[in-house]
Amino acid sequence: MSLTDAPRIVTARTGFDDSYTIDRFLATGGFDGLRKALTMTPAEVCEQVDAASLLGRGGAGFPAGRKWSMLRKSDVSYLVINGDESEPATFKDHLLVEGDPHQLVEGVVIASYALQVSQAFIFLRGEFALGLERVQTAVNNAYAAGALGQNIFGSGFSLDIVVHPGAGAYICGEETSLLESLEGKRGFPRIKPPFFPAAIGLYGEPTVVNNVETVSNLPWIVLNGGAAFAALGEGRSTGTRLFALSGHVRNPGVYELEMVKHSFRDLIFSPTLGGGVPSGTGVKAVIPGGVSAPWFYEEHLDLPLGQDEVAEAGSMLGSGSIVVMDETTCMVKAAWRITRFFSRESCGQCTPCREGSGWLERILFRLENGQGRREDLDLLLDLCDNIAPGLAWPPQQTTICVLGPSIPSSIHSSISRFRDEYLQHVTEGRCPHA
């Protein structure tokens, strides 16, 4: 399978050294999408996004147009951009925030116009110090250019954007937790229902929460039409998507690829993409969509990079981050490290997640360090089952948010596939890879 010649939609500028400057932005069609959008009615913009079949790029993959259509009619409503990007091994929004902040701002104005909101917030994780500076600069530039503020480009539409820094918490990527944080509180996910902030969101008002990459697609969609976007990819997975490739590959990085038209194998092994596994050993396991996703193996590598295709195979494309682990990798250690992450980042509201993640982490730690017992494997799975009953995918939930049911993925995957490797840690009394 060769690489398709699909256009670069969200990373068209990032190849330039000065991609983040207003000069480069304006010299390469900056604000053209917004100017066109303002000649359309808000409903017409929504129609184009519907026609594009743009799926949210944050992780859940919910259709953006449908999310917009759910916004409850109200005198006051908000748009909030989720730039908390904290799912381990996800670094695509990082590229967009630092590399093309004006495109992000343009996308936010287009979305706000379509939704007819007059105030939008861009929430960026606090660790994006440079990104925060660049997006604030882009917002300042947009005000100066008349692309923000009152009567944008003479259209009569007015909007303010506030750039809001987070302060370090994975859970704030969960949209209701993000809203709590934006209200100046602990990042505790809200009880559902309501399932969508479109009903009750920021300050109790209807709110749309969209991911950075999702809205960065909007200028292109408006300029070229939703049909042109939908012509790329296949089925429900339209357009291009950013894939963040990391781990044991020669060329880790963010690649913008047409959806579905390439396989995991293409991404990992193509010389112009991942470039293969440097150690020359095989692929032992692949995490296909962030550490919340069940793992894939050699036999999955020919699966296309599409949302439904990956879901049907029992995992998720999630945040589009793909981690490659070669044959030298200790599966127990990998599962332990991922579990420790969840344990540290659990917000603490729900017992199965708060206590369960800690127990799981400590059991995995003793196994990895040769202190484990045979019965620990069943104990791990039993605890996982208490967090996500049935250990199915998509998981059942015993907690307020999906952080809890994400915890079992790496443990269940690694024990199912590499039980012997776990037992080797027990019988040898040490990690065979150490």
Add this chain to the structure above:
Amino acid sequence: MSHLSPERRQRCERLIALYPEKRSALIPLCHIAQEQDGYLSEPAMVEIAAMVGVTPAEVQGTATFYDMLHTEPVGTYVVGVCTNIACLLAGGDELLAHAEGALGVRAGGTTEDGVFTLEETECLADCDIAPCVQVNHRYVRTTTPEALDGLLAELRAGDRADEIPTHGTLIRVERTTGLTTDPEAIAAERAAKREEAGA
């Protein structure tokens, strides 16, 4: 008597004015307080509480939820080494161990001279240049022990001060405009339009 400097207080007031509800400015204000003191001090939390209309306990209770807000003093430079999955595969544990040796502190500790605090971090979203290291939340892209040694020496000598401000300084770009829209006026206008359409 204000604990925050007059200039910072003004910045705080300008930030508060950007939000429909004052409390939303709580975390941005905590960042500004950290910029002044290097950490989030008690008098700063008391002052922030008064500015956004909550109790000091609520500021503390919120701040302690977040990894970037330190309620105890930390070093001038907070060095974060990621050991999460992508960095683990690239030797994050080894780089962290090297940093512990080079600084003479365990992860979480601060050097006696108060220059460095070392932290083991979760994923910092820069996984293609692994293991990822940040200093004061700025990516430094030093992935080898040798490069890390060089960086620490440069920081100690003050050679990277322009690029990496002291701990707490997060956003050096000021917003140049206040709000230009009046949300209440817009809401009233919409309500009137709807009434007109309905009538």
